[in-house]
Ligand SMILES: [Zn+2]
């Protein structure tokens with residue numbers, strides 16, 4: 501039984517007769533990778549971190565309606581923070597941005613631009629079978645939602661009535677941030693997707709100075725203790741080098757617009773060295789569809805074409821082709837979207853120790869039962885005082 505009670509100015513959710521003033525509720529993206537969206541109500545500040553979507557499955561979007569079991573109206577949401585523009589973090593923003601009509605929405609410039617590019621310019625919120633009038637209505641809504649996003653710089657604290665907010669660079673991809681929110685009695689830190697190392701020099705990860713008591717961590721590799729990992733792109737470089745040595749024609753494919761930017765960065769920064777190690781020069785070509793994405797990114801000011809990528813007819817001899825399709829006749833396909841910059845198991849463990857929060861929620865990871873994992877490691881630790889919890893979708897966690 502869920503009800504509502506208004507006391508001392510804060511709306512408090514009442515669950516089973518007990519009041520919860522502060523609680524955490526993952527709407528999606530907790531025990532899975534996809535549809536990240538995390539609701540937190542602390543000291544009367546109601547905030548949502550990310551508004552993602554799933555690529556596969558029936559339920560593409562996070563379960564926003566379930567929020568209404570806890571709050572009276574979507575209009576009660578005070579803040580939406582978009583950590584970065586991968587689809588699993590922004591793919592349902594056109595919906596949430598409209599529902600949460602009074603929310604202040606904050607993101608970096610790059611995240612806002614990439615969100616618009618994916619949802620609107622490349623129509624990723626539209627299903628092919630949708631009627632024209634539905635499409636038009638969706639575009640109007642998405643435009644209103646995107647116009648609402650306020651751009652804020654990293655490393656500068658914003659003061660608001662009930663809290664202060666700071667963005668810290670997160671590595672991972674261009675524009676990616678971690679979010680610190682200080683309320684009356686709590687310090688909340690949301691990592692978003694992060695990486696200790698980065699391909700994006702200007703976006704090197706930096707940490708806040710305050711110790712958070714609530715740490716929401718995107719713990720992608722929380723069940724990968726044994727995975728050998730320098731930087732996942734190192735593995736990709738090795739695979740490419742081998743295929744080049746075998747004189748294959750290689751299709752480097754990405755189905756994601758935001759990941760295309762990572763792909764262009766990867767090629768521009770690594771291809772010379774890969775060819776050198778393979779002792780064979782190869783040219784990199786691009787399909788017409790991927791070139792459209794490249795051009796849009798170049799228009800936004802990103803370095804896409806620096807002499808490494810050619811367009812036009814592909815030659816007979818071995819080469820690399822950048823494209824959106826997953827396979828192509830005569831090519832050996834390498835799916836680029838499998839690779840991304842994430843911290844390793846050991847790095848995440850150090851991060852949790854370093855933050856030393858009272859409670860750390862592990863998010864953005866698929867639990868593998870029976871596998872060594874961060875939550876169990878910390879449960880056994882005699883020195884670490886806080887609790888580390890694997891969070892589950894649509895489960896509510898009271899914060900004391
Ligand atoms: Zn990401």
Ligand SMILES: [Zn+2]
Nearest residue numbers: 586588589693
């Ligand atoms: Zn993600």
